Amino acid sequence: MQTVVGGLIIDQSTVLAARRRAGALAGLWEFPGGKVEPGETPEDALRRELHEELALEVEVGAELSAPGGAWPISEAYELRLFLARIVTGTPGPGPDHDAVRWLAADQLADVEWLPSDTQALPAVRRLIGGPSRPT
């Protein structure tokens, strides 16, 4: 099973989504990242991918785990999502993405996500929407 890692980059209760520029999945939205290469930790891979794709320097934080550990993509791939805090850079279109958007909890359904990512959206919504508190 190969791991794909995606970054949850959160700013003011919004999360960054990026639209794939090319290939079979062009036009669909994802959490930017990519495949973990041999010898890398998922955290290493996420730092590398976010630098290559979005020219960001990030600090990788906690994982948003799926109920079974990782979010399934296919028989060969699984998705792991980690919080990432921008240290340097401003996300924008780049080699792999033709658009980026900051989405609030109630805007997550406004874009068409990669199928695997839709499984994670309720957890992401809870993360950025915050817990409901008694007033």
Ligand SMILES: Nc1nc2c([nH]c(=O)n2[C@H]2C[C@H](O)[C@@H](COP(=O)(O)OP(=O)(O)OP(=O)(O)O)O2)c(=O)[nH]1
């Ligand atoms: N980056 C990313 N890929 C995802 C997500 N959800 C999801 O199903 N995938 C799939 C799409 C691709 O089939 C695979 C990751 O491929 P990729 O093209 O981003 O990986 P990469 O940057 O390492 O690309 P490459 O060098 O293999 O071309 O995982 C997601 O949220 N982010």
